[in-house]
Amino acid sequence: MAAKTATKTKKWRSRAVTRTVDAGNSAYCAVCEELIKFRARIRADQIICNVYVSNKWDRVEHYHPECYKKAKSPYGAPAD
Secondary structure, rough: OOOOOOOOOOOOOEEEEEEOOOOOOEEEEEOOOOOOOOOOOOEEEEEEEEEEEEOEEEEEEEEEHHHHHOOOOOOOOEEO
């Protein structure tokens, strides 16, 4: 009789990363609801969060770095 093996399913969790704002960006900040703008001479950053609900991908949220701090980092410290 073969031994039964349990398969482990991956537990997805919401997470945040820091990325530069690209040209043509049209995302709005989840806190202040203002456009996260690309500026040619300024390398601005944004925080992008993949949000999972009930272990399934639900949405992506974008933040200005200062707004993410103001919101008390709802998805943890952003990875680089």
